[in-house]
Amino acid sequence: MLAGLREGGIDAHPVDPQEVDVAQLKAMGFQKVFIALHGRGGEDGTLQGMLELLGLPYTGSGVMASALSMDKLRSKLLWQGAGLPVAPWVALTRAEFEKGLSEEQKARISALGLPLIVKPSREGSSVGMTKVVEENALQGALSLAFQHDDEILIEKWLCGPEFTVAIVGEEILPSIRIQPAGTFYDL
Template identity: 45%
Template structure:
């Protein structure tokens, strides 16, 4: 009997539409490869139905909360259903930007200075936080929700009169946020597939800011693969990415975003443990650069499922 694969897509997060695009692309790929695969949207069907409907494996194409934060991974382990991607703890930490940065910093990896703000503290005493902490970072700054993907809720702030509004926007998506030093430089992303570091990609975004619209809407965003890094820079970036990946205990596939400053230093920005698989996604682009087709990539990810310990 062919194993029945559930492609988990959609969900309830703010990244639902991106997840639907990723999940449907994965589903069609699996079907082309002769896999007995079906779409399963946790928004419309209780996840516990996976067992009663006879699914053997889950391919997770859910982005953001409810899919990338360890919660769905925990349910799948309870159901004894193998799944793609990282496990419970690594998923939970990776979606939490502050905790990710704390682990990276403790491992000696390069992270940008930031201020962590919880909503209750902001509501109580905004001006105290502003004067005592944020001023020390100097403008420009990036304000971002702590637990959100796809650059949703992120604002680039050039002056004090823009700051409060940017913070309020970020709090619409998370109860804790980061105000981070903005470094002007060249942005790169580097993908990991199992234990293999794929070629880096240079991201060229309008206004030098790779926000949600630059990722999914603007045709002006350009991607270079090969990225233009020299051999030494590429090797340095690969070592940093591997160390960052291992520090969080990640598995399967993922993507790490970095920026290269004017002094030729790389800075880690964030990690994505369930990379997009849309027609604009960077993991498939990087895999294709070394001859791995989209269908081959999907099968490689499927074959690296986490085996539940129950």
């Protein structure tokens, strides 16, 4: 990416936010930011909010869109509220899990059928995700997901092709089919 920016005539410099205090970017002479980060801190609205406070323009979605798109549960609720189809799902909190699932929760999960996908609500890509094909694997999948977030989703596994669609401003770009090398896409 860096080479491509430079080949395009952009005076680009790599900055790792784990090594450089992002709050100092403007003082260091940076005038804009090309975000090339993944997951928490990079695509969840946190960095975007800091850059807005600094008055530095950046690539990608704004604070609210980044925060909502990183939160799978809230995204799902928004889509559902807009009348879009969503996979059947059950949300669980860490407190519910640690207390022990109620019979109602167990029944709702069982009603989803197998296979299932268990995932943290707020993580990037496939971090903490597990495809569950046997009921006895569910507990381990829940434990793994809760290592990454206090809220998780258990969804019915959907078979079929996966697509991504970018939206730039008001323009919807052509869809791109994702063909994962493994069970699911893992950036």
